[in-house]
Amino acid sequence: MTKAVAALGIIVGGLASIFELLVAFGVNINPDQQTAIAAVAGLALVALGVWFHPSTPIGPKGSVPPGP
Numbered sequence: 831m832t833k834a835v836a837a838l839g840i841i842v843g844g845l846a847s848i849f850e851l852l853v854a855f856g857v858n859i860n861p862d863q864q865t866a867i868a869a870v871a872g873l874a875l876v877a878l879g880v881w882f883h884p885s886t887p888i889g890p891k892g893s894v895p896p897g898p
Contacts, residue, residue, distance in 0.1 A: 835878050842871045 841848070845868050849859055859867075 835875070835882070838871070838875050838878060842868070842875055845871060 845864075849864050849867075852859055
């Protein structure tokens with residue numbers, strides 16, 4: 831789990847660099863598209879955090895501590 835979150839965090843953190851690289855190679859990305867992509871990447875990071883958090887009742891088996 832930590833590798834997936836770390837990789838996604840790196841991508842979210844480096845989105846500006848990724849956008850500049852795409853523009854340099856001729857991919858036309860307007861500011862609205864950049865904002866939308868960044869928002870979706872941030873949402874994915876939040877969803878992964880909720881999915882793997884030990885106190886939420888969703889996610890992989892064993893993520894919820896046993897009850898009393």
